[in-house]
Amino acid sequence: MSDMTLAPADIALLTRLADVLIPGTADMPAVGEIADYADLLRRAVAACGYAAADLRAAIDMIPAEVDWEGAKAFSEARPGSFRILGVIVSAAYYMARPVLDRLKFPDDRRHPAADDEFANEYMTGILDPVTERGPVYRDTRQA
Amino acid sequence: MVDALGHTDVVIIGAGPSGAVTAHTLASKGFSVTCLEQGDWISPADYPGNRPEYELLLQQKWSWNPNTRGRPADYPMNLDAAEVTPIMIAGVGGSSVFYGAHWMRLPPSDFRVRTLDGVADDWPIDYYDLEPFYNRVDEFLGVAGLGGDPAYPPQDYRMPPHPLGKGGMLMAAGLNKLGWHWWPGTNAIPTNKFRNMEKCVRWGVCETGCPAGAKASFDLGYWPHARAAGARLITGARVREITTDPQGRADAVIWIDRDGREHVQKASVVVMAANGVGTPRLLLMSKSARFPEGLGNSSGLVGRNLMLHPNNEVLGLYDEDIESWKGPAGQLLYSLQFYETDRSRGFLRGSKVNLMPVPGILRILEHFDHLPFGKRWGSAIHDIGKYAGRALSLAGNIEDLPEEHNRVTLDPVLTDSDGIPAPRIEYRISENTQRNLDFTLDRMAEMHEAAGAAHILRQPLWKDAPGHLLGTARMGDDPERSVVDRFGRSHDVPNLFIVDGSVMVTSGGLNPTATIAALALRCAEHIAETARFQEVAA
Ligand SMILES: Cc1cc2nc3c(=O)[nH]c(=O)nc-3n(C[C@H](O)[C@H](O)[C@H](O)COP(=O)(O)OP(=O)(O)OC[C@H]3O[C@@H](n4cnc5c(N)ncnc54)[C@H](O)[C@@H]3O)c2cc1C
Numbered sequence: 001m002s003d004m005t006l007a008p009a010d011i012a013l014l015t016r017l018a019d020v021l022i023p024g025t026a027d028m029p030a031v032g033e034i035a036d037y038a039d040l041l042r043r044a045v046a047a048c049g050y051a052a053a054d055l056r057a058a059i060d061m062i063p064a065e066v067d068w069e070g071a072k073a074f075s076e077a078r079p080g081s082f083r084i085l086g087v088i089v090s091a092a093y094y095m096a097r098p099v100l101d102r103l104k105f106p107d108d109r110r111h112p113a114a115d116d117e118f119a120n121e122y123m124t125g126i127l128d129p130v131t132e133r134g135p136v137y138r139d140t141r142q143a
Numbered sequence: 144m145v146d147a148l149g150h151t152d153v154v155i156i157g158a159g160p161s162g163a164v165t166a167h168t169l170a171s172k173g174f175s176v177t178c179l180e181q182g183d184w185i186s187p188a189d190y191p192g193n194r195p196e197y198e199l200l201l202q203q204k205w206s207w208n209p210n211t212r213g214r215p216a217d218y219p220m221n222l223d224a225a226e227v228t229p230i231m232i233a234g235v236g237g238s239s240v241f242y243g244a245h246w247m248r249l250p251p252s253d254f255r256v257r258t259l260d261g262v263a264d265d266w267p268i269d270y271y272d273l274e275p276f277y278n279r280v281d282e283f284l285g286v287a288g289l290g291g292d293p294a295y296p297p298q299d300y301r302m303p304p305h306p307l308g309k310g311g312m313l314m315a316a317g318l319n320k321l322g323w324h325w326w327p328g329t330n331a332i333p334t335n336k337f338r339n340m341e342k343c344v345r346w347g348v349c350e351t352g353c354p355a356g357a358k359a360s361f362d363l364g365y366w367p368h369a370r371a372a373g374a375r376l377i378t379g380a381r382v383r384e385i386t387t388d389p390q391g392r393a394d395a396v397i398w399i400d401r402d403g404r405e406h407v408q409k410a411s412v413v414v415m416a417a418n419g420v421g422t423p424r425l426l427l428m429s430k431s432a433r434f435p436e437g438l439g440n441s442s443g444l445v446g447r448n449l450m451l452h453p454n455n456e457v458l459g460l461y462d463e464d465i466e467s468w469k470g471p472a473g474q475l476l477y478s479l480q481f482y483e484t485d486r487s488r489g490f491l492r493g494s495k496v497n498l499m500p501v502p503g504i505l506r507i508l509e510h511f512d513h514l515p516f517g518k519r520w521g522s523a524i525h526d527i528g529k530y531a532g533r534a535l536s537l538a539g540n541i542e543d544l545p546e547e548h549n550r551v552t553l554d555p556v557l558t559d560s561d562g563i564p565a566p567r568i569e570y571r572i573s574e575n576t577q578r579n580l581d582f583t584l585d586r587m588a589e590m591h592e593a594a595g596a597a598h599i600l601r602q603p604l605w606k607d608a609p610g611h612l613l614g615t616a617r618m619g620d621d622p623e624r625s626v627v628d629r630f631g632r633s634h635d636v637p638n639l640f641i642v643d644g645s646v647m648v649t650s651g652g653l654n655p656t657a658t659i660a661a662l663a664l665r666c667a668e669h670i671a672e673t674a675r676f677q678e679v680a681a
Binding site: 119 | 198199250251269291293295296303311312316319322324326334342343346347355464470505517521524525532
């Protein structure tokens with residue numbers, strides 16, 4: 001876990017980088033549409049396994065007015081640092097509820113199976129070809 | 144040094160599955176049992192899986208690799224000569240707290256590899272010796288599965304299997320198209336409420352601890368019952384040595400608490416349940432004038448024949464909405480099509496392939512890190528991200544044959560936080576295993592193809608997986624070729640037993656915990672039955 005605290009300036013830089021790397025589309029929200037993106041960045045940084053010094057150095061490498069060309073140049077010049085930030089901004093983005101909603105990831109993680117769910121699958125005959133072929137193990141009592 | 148705990152009939156080192164089964168069995172029969180565990184109870188409230196950032200938490204805080212985690216409960220390992228990392232979790236329940244709960248028996252051929260295939264060794268017992276113990280552990284844990292798998296002798300389960308789900312049905316149809324074996328996953332994950340376990344709610348994060356209390360990890364599946372039967376469990380207790388009396392019998396263990404104080408636990412019987420790395424480490428540390436090569440090591444085989452089951456993976460991304468955020472994970476299905484030896488493949492033995500849903504998004508994205516900037520970022524990321532919830536993982540669990548040069552020794556320099564020598568792991572993937580890996584990788588790609596995957600992504604080796612630590616104190620009838628007898632009793636020290644995966648003669652190509660638990664139950668009952676020869680109060 002990184003013990004690094006993101007300053008407002010860090011959040012601003014990371015958000016700008018995220019805007020470039022993960023732009024909004026007709027189907028997917030832009031970073032600017034995610035109200036809690038700053039909180040999610042903090043959460044990602046707190047959870048990740050990168051050393052604080054590596055994170056600090058990577059953030060300090062983000063060009064001040066980063067654009068597509070600047071981000072590309074950064075990725076080519078310092079791939080290791082860029083990779084760290086790519087993971088952080090993506091993690092924050094894909095934790096956001098509006099993003100997960102578009103991807104049809106349910107909010108509630110509990111999905112208990114109905115009692116007859118497997119039975120219904122079985123009744124389609126999906127296993128018949130396997131059972132019809134008969135035993136395939138080597139019985140060592142005859143070996 | 145303080146002798147705070149008095150005498151116990153049986154001391155068990157390690158509170159993972161093997162220690163839990165042994166503790167429960169012996170305490171239930173009236174023996175006084177003390178289990179010493181270097182880790183702690185891990186609270187389900189702390190599990191990473193119920194947090195949105197769980198994939199990041201696995202990078203370090205909850206990494207499966209103890210070297211990366213580096214907690215006080217963990218000991219470090221020197222991995223300079225290891226091509227695969229022996230991952231593990233230290234705590235009550237051991238690695239089962241994070242295991243996938245794929246619950247597989249070894250089929251009969253695994254016990255007769257020498258006879259059938261001319262390599263390795265036969266076990267001193269066979270499938271039918273172990274079958275009743277498999278059945279009883281399955282029954283106790285409420286294992287969920289479908290009887291009748293033609294890859295096994297007849298077997299059945301208490302709980303019905305989990306549904307295959309959309310992804311499982313897709314893959315099953317693909318395997319049928321190929322004419323290949325598959326079977327609905329057998330999981331130590333109850334499909335209905337069972338004892339103190341909840342019904343599975345398919346959270347999908349089994350391998351980071353079940354937030355719903357619905358997985359038979361052994362802190363839940365066995366320890367409450369062992370403690371109710373009277374077993375005493377001491378956490379934060381790291382054993383550093385087993386001592387012997389003048390007759391060469393084990394008489395006590397020395398352990399260190401978290402404040403660095405040493406304690407002596409006297410016992411009539413010592414049971415090692417510290418896994419395929421921790422057990423040889425401790426035996427090698429327990430040297431004395433009588434046992435100069437380490438305790439129970441007259442064969443010189445303690446620590447040798449380490450088998451780690453290298454795993455590989457092929458990820459399939461599907462255009463269909465297959466709800467891959469839904470568990471269990473756990474295995475939706477498995478295939479044993481390539482399990483038995485077929486010499487025409489160019490290697491001996493085989494592998495198991497299992498299908499798991501992939502709920503995590505970062506794991507999918509990282510597969511595309513090699514793409515040029517313009518294809519990985521910008522609007523292109525959404526072409527990758529859209530596969531979140533549409534990813535299925537096929538993993539190959541590759542049989543690893545025993546080789547003496549793959550081994551655990553004591554590192555001359557590295558120590559744990561108590562100053563005890565750390566294990567050094569020497570492990571190379573053999574040519575036979577590599578061929579098996581390559582073959583299985585290609586077959587898994589074909590499975591995804593047949594199931595209609597839009598993208599197929601290969602991972603030739605998972606370096607940090609799968610936590611199957613086997614073979615380092617093998618069982619056998621010949622004391623020169625094995626460390627323990629067919630019940631797990633040391634050939635050299637009559638009241639020293641080993642119940643973890645160290646005793647396995649061959650690894651099989653299957654997840655080992657069902658076998659480890661069955662062997663532990665069998666060994667524990669043998670200890671009880673022969674107690675009058677052990678100086679244990681029956
Ligand atoms: C991520 C992951 C997924 C897995 N998935 C599966 C699966 O799906 N199916 C399957 O069958 N298996 C799976 N496994 C393997 C399974 O968890 C192990 O086979 C099982 O836990 C072995 O049980 P054990 O009791 O032998 O050892 P462990 O579970 O390793 O327990 C040993 C215990 O001994 C303690 N110990 C070690 N040394 C000392 C000492 N000196 N003093 C005191 N205590 C000590 C350790 O802290 C540990 O708690 C998985 C493992 C991992 C890590």
